[in-house]
Amino acid sequence: MFKIIFRVFAVILVGVVFGIIGLIVGALIGGNYAQQFVFNGVRGYEATGQLGLTIATLIGLISGWRFLFKRKSISSSK
Numbered sequence: 001m002f003k004i005i006f007r008v009f010a011v012i013l014v015g016v017v018f019g020i021i022g023l024i025v026g027a028l029i030g031g032n033y034a035q036q037f038v039f040n041g042v043r044g045y046e047a048t049g050q051l052g053l054t055i056a057t058l059i060g061l062i063s064g065w066r067f068l069f070k071r072k073s074i075s076s077s078k
Contacts, residue, residue: 011069015058015060016057018061019056019060021056022055025052026045027049028043
């Protein structure tokens with residue numbers, strides 16, 4: 001039971017870390033290159049930061065779940 005709880009917290013942590021990185025990268029891209037981009041009622045670095053946060057968090061949660069909860073196949077070599 002402890003192992004499952006630890007894995008769930010690890011997946012959440014991976015999602016948060018990916019989200020923070022996505023927020024920073026999105027804000028940098030929006031501030032330098034996509035100043036006219038509009039998303040969710042805001043423009044520029046704020047919009048691309050929100051989009052980067054959303055996409056990176058989803059990628060982090062999915063990849064963390066995939067690596068930590070993936071069933072290992074047992075191959076029998078007879």
